[in-house]
Amino acid sequence: MSLAARMLPSSRPRPATTATTAAFEKEVVVYCERTQRVHCLDRFASIVWALCDGTRTVSAIVAEAASLTEHPTEEVRHHVEAALSQFRDLGITRSR
């Protein structure tokens, strides 16, 4: 199954209630109380994470991430979807 098929463009990911964020300059550390694991996000994933506020759709996150990183949207889309997919697999985001 492709990443795009797993993540609807209209879904609006947000941090799980069990996830706690520590933002340090350009990187983010996320603690998941459910799994008791700590996840250190790289800079790009940290940008995506900050955009996951439950109001933005995946499409909007792609567009904003492209704007913030000054890369073409199509180039960024795959990376955003990969990050979102991984967040979901780690249990640190929920979508609505």
Added chain:
Amino acid sequence: MTIPPGARSGETSRTFDLEVLGSAVRVVVSDSEEATRVRALLAGYPSPFPLRSPDRTLRLDADTEGASDKRVLYADVVAVRRNMAPVDGISALLWQLNQLAMATPGHVLMHAGCVASDGAGLILSGPMEAGKSTLVTYLVLHGFGYLSDELAALSLDDGLLYPVPCPIGLDVGSFDLFPQLRPRLPSKFADPMRWHLPSTDLRPDAPSGPVVPTAVLFPRYSPESECVLELVSPKDALLLLIEQTFNLDRVGRAGFLALTDLLRHVPAYSLAFCDAPDAYQAIHDLISETMR
């Protein structure tokens, strides 16, 4: 005020009441000679104040099910170790005291030494063999207050570091650095591989009360290394501290946020060293700079 542990009135001098991170712990040692040794080792712990019924009891007793002169350690009513030589029984008792500290609520507990200078607390965190105990010993000998050799306890309530004043455990590789500290003990208590040093043996006024955390150090002993102190980013320091945190599963989100808050306000450094006096000087200068 620190009140040294003492015999309870009306009982023998083999019973000691200690305060361990807010829990009242009673230690009972059946052999009088071993009780004397244990009393010396626990000299840094305060007594519960006011005295109250113990929350937990540790009892080091003759193991009637084992060979002669063997010991059994009970935690409350459960035998946690049996068939031990007296020296191992005392080591097991000290280990179990740290286990009780780790089970207390209200603190993030890190595998770290903890010392203080003029109320400024310093966390020395790292894995085994990093040189923490050697540094702690040297620092306390040279005027730093002692909070712990094994467990840095960061309060979730007030953000202070609280003492867990277990004896310093110095391994054989550091014996030559501190020949004056060699314990003079009957052979049945002598451990050829490890010295247990109560901080009061280093300096009678070594035990420290709670202190404000002022810096986090990640020491790393290396025989080839010069003494190098380098700033560690808050994010990297958080990850390193979490690696050395024993009870994140219990303190959860509050513990994670307490560590994050600590590292937002307190600088962290790596310290590569091969020579304790050089490391002491670097730490002394660092504390002076931070306090200015």
